[in-house]
Amino acid sequence: MARQLIDLPTVFAALPYGLWDTIQTPSSDGPHWQNGVTWIERCPTGDTTYDECLSDLDSDATEPPPAPPAKTANVEQATRGAMPFTVYAEFECSPVGLGDAATVAGDALARVEQQQVETAFWTGVAGGQEVVYPHLASDGEEFDGQDILLQPVASPAVTGGADIAQALGALEQELADCYHGQGLIHVPRSALPTLAAWQLARLDDAGRLVTPAGNLIVAGSGYTGTAPDGNTPADGTTWIYATGAAFGYRSDVYVTPVRESLDRTSNTLRMLAERTYVIGFECCLLAAHIALGVPTE
Template sequence: MAGARQIIDAPVFTPLPYGLWDTIQQPSADGGHWQNGVTWQDRCPAGDTTYDECIAVTGTGSPPAPPAKTSNVEQTTRGATPFTVYAQFECSPVGLADAAATGSDALARVEQGQVETAFWTGSAGGRDVVFPHLAADAEVLDAQDIVLQPVASPVVTGADVAHALGALEQELADCYRGQGLIHVPRSALPTLAAWKLARLDETSGRLVTPAGNLIVAGTGYTGTGPDGAAPAAGTAWIYATGAAFGHRSDVYVTTVRDSLDRSSNTLRMQAERTYVIGFECCLLAAHIVLGVPTE
C-alpha cells in the first residue's frame, strides 16, 4: 500500500560498462538449437617461413635446399555448454499486467554479474557445469573427445602488474596472434589505471591495453586462481583468451499457470535468459600484485 505518498518510478538502472557481454562478439544464431550447446573448429596457426634456394642469397654461398614444409596449424574441435541466469520475484495477481516488465527489469539488474561469475568460475546452480570458463586447472572433454575446457596456463605469479601484463600479452601474441581479451576483476582496474596500462578507445568505447587487446572488467569476476582458490589480500588473478563469442536467448517470463501459489494467492514469477559463451585458442593466467607504482 502506498499510503499518502505519491507512487513514482524508481531510478533507471544502468549496467556498469566494460563488461563481458559488451566486449565479446555476438554472431547471429540460426534458430535456437545453440541452446543445447555449440561446437566449432578452432584453428590456431603457428606458421613458418621458407625460401627458394635458386634465388636466395646468404652472403656465404648458395643456401641448401629448404626443409620440407610441415603442418603448423593446430586444429581442435571445441565446444561450449549453455547456462541460464534467472531472477525470481513475487507479486499479486493484480500486478500481472506489469509482470513481464518487472521480470525483465529484475533480470537486467543481476544478469551481467551472474553471467560473468559463471564464466569465471564455471559454476551454475552450485555445480561446475559451465564450459569453457576462465579459472580452470583441468581439461574437460565430452564423450566425443571435444574439448569443452582447456587448462589455464599460469604465465607469472606474484609480479607487479606491468611485468605480469607484459608476460601475459606476449604469451597471448605467441598463441593467438590476433586481438584477444584480458579478463580482470574490477578490483584490478585502479591498478591498471595507475600504471597507465588501460586506456579508453574513443572509437569503440572499449578499454584496451597498450598492446591493443580488449580489457573485460567484469562486475562478477571473482579474481580467483586456476584452482579456484581466492588470492591473497592485495593480489588478484587475471586471464587472457583469444577472441570470445556468445549467444543469448530472449528474456522468458514464466506463465501465470506455472507461477500461481494458490495457498497465498501470490505469483512467484521468474524471468530468465540462457547463454552460451566460448573463446578461441588460448587460456592464460597471471597473478598480479595490486597497488600503485612506487617509483
C-alpha cells in the first residue's frame, strides 16, 4: 500500500540578523529602480573655526589668535550607482497531486533567498559573473560608461589575521572617521562564536545585534568570508567588512503562472519563483582580516 502524500507541517523561518534585517528600505516610487539606481553621495568631514572678534582680544595673559582662516569645502561628493540582480528557485514536477504549485515555488524561494542575496552582496557574483554592484569583497573600482562609481575599493583596516578585539577596534575607528554615524559590520556566521566569546556582540533594546561601539552586526548566512581579492582566507581566519548605512529595494515575488509552466511534451511543470534586488551603501567600505577563536587569557 502506498504511503500517504502530505504537506510539510513546518513553517520555515529565516535566520535572524541577516542583511535585509539591517538595511533601510526607502519607498521605491515606481518600478524603475529595477534598472538600477543612481544617487549623489555626500560624505562630510567637517571642520571647526572661531569668531573673528577673538583676534581683537587685548589680554596680558595670552596672545590673541590670528584672524580665522577662510572656510573651505569639506563635504566630499560623488555620483554612485547600484545595479540589480535576481534570486530565483526553479523545480520540475508532475502536475498530478502537486496542489498549489505557486505556493510551493514561493516557499522554495523563501528557503534560499536570504543566503543567495547575501552571497551575491559579498562576492558581487550573480549567474557566474561579477555583475552585482556595489558589493563587499572588492580590490578595485568599477565605473559605468557615464563615469558613475559602481564599486569602491575595500580599504583594509587590519591584515594578517589579528585578534578580533584589535581588528574590530581598528575597523570601527576607521568607520567612525569615515561615516560618523551608525554603520554596519558584516561578518560570516562562522565569526559569531568568536565575537560572543570576546563579548563583542550584544542585543540592543530593539533586538538587533550590535558591537560595543553601537554599530549593527550583519551576520550573513551567505557571507563567504573571502578577502577583497576574492581569495579564501587561511583556516582559522576570516575577513569582515564595514560599511556606512545600507539601503535596498526588492520586488514582489514573481511566480510563473502554471499555464506558462507546463511542458506538454513531458507533461511536467517547470515552476519558477524569483525576486529582484538592488542594494547600496553609504560612504565607507572597509575590511579586516581576523583570527577566529576564544581568548586565551
